[in-house]
Amino acid sequence: MRYGTREVLAGLDFDVRAGEVVAMLEPNGAGKTTTIEILEGFRMRSAGHVSVLGTDPAHAGEQWRARVGLVLQSWRDHAKWRVRELLAHVGGYYARYATPEIPRPWDPDELLDLVGLRAQAAARIGRLSGGQRRRLDLAIGIVGRPELLFLDEPTTGFDPAARREFHDLVHRLTDRERATVLLTTHDLAEAEKLADRVLILAGGRLVGDGSPDELALRMSGQAEVRWSRDGQRFVHPTDEATRFTRELFAQFGESVEDLESVEDLEVRRASLEDTYMSLVREYEQCGP
Structure with a gap:
């Protein structure tokens, strides 16, 4: 994708398989929004x-759109x-396009139960809380029982409790309806919780x-085992964290007193945040 002489997307190549939940991460301005808008048509x-559901979205018709759900960042x-x-x-x-291949839309009452809005069925939308409104956004996005659902920054502005409830709702949706989900987010913990796969864009x-x-293993094949003993702090990188931990305890004996001398034991592996920051820094330093 080019805007004048500026190249926004260059050689972007990936597949999303049916039934996957895929998260797309990027620093601001790396092309995520443009990518999603191209895929949505x-x-x-x-x-x-x-190709999205076997069709070029640039030339897709209404029947194709009936198979796709969108939850925009703000509505x-x-x-x-x-x-x-x-x-x-x-x-x-959506009911107009129902066929043996395209299911009928959700019954409104069933959908309200699914997203947890039965008590708000008669409420005016302008009076919903932020979390309730986001649940309604999801309900609108899935009312047609889409095969593919795009979620654009779905929990922006949520408090931790509302975010957790939304994550549980997405998991219920994918488990029950077997929908494929492409998620965009800046929340690395959200991507780690929801996604089967993560795509990281830069430039x-x-x-x-x-x-x-x-991704974490690719960036750091070794884990770190950390512990304290006799007032000293130790850090040991290893490819075999379980075996090393077993050997560590064997080294200090088997009595309760000996085992209790090893304190603050933890095994730390690279997180998705570590991986993300490392890949972005590498790109920024080395370029394409």
């Missing part, structure tokens, strides 16, 4: 090949509508692709 690419319209009323209205559009290029554990 909202932005024309400058070159290259894109604050329809304030005077009532919750159930809006879900029934939006679901009516419009893909610099990391794998599960959170795979």
Whole structure:
């Protein structure tokens, strides 16, 4: 993707498999939003090949759109509508395209139960709390039972409790409906919790692709075993943390007193945050 002479995306190449939850991470301005808009069919690419559910989104029709769900980062319209009323209205559009391959939309009451808004069914949307509004955003995004769901910064502005509830809701959705999810977020803990795979973008290029554990292992094959004994702090890098820990205890004997002399024992592996920061710094230092 180019804007004039500026290249926003360059050689970006990845697949998302059916049933996966994939998180896309990036520093600001690395091309994430442009990528998502191309995949959703909202932005024309400058070159290259894109296939979403077997169709080029740049030329997709309404039946293709009926198979895709979107939860935008911010959506604050329809304030005077009532919750159930809006879900029934939006679901009516999807019902037009129901076929043996494209399921009928959710029944509004079932959907309200799924997202935890049954008590707010008759409430005006403008009176919902932030967490309730985000649940409604998700309900609107999945009312058509999409095969593929795009979540753009879904928990921006959430407190920890609301974020945890939203994560549980997404897991229930993917487990129950077998939907594929492409998630964009700046929250590394969120990506680690929700995603089967993580894509890391920097400078419009893909610099990391794998599960959170795979990426961490790729960046740091060794774990660190840390412990204290007799007032001293020890750190030991190892490829075999379990075996080393067993040997550590064997070294100090088997009595309760000997074992208790080893304090503050922990095994630390590279986190997704470590991996993310390392890959981005490497790109910034070395360039494409």
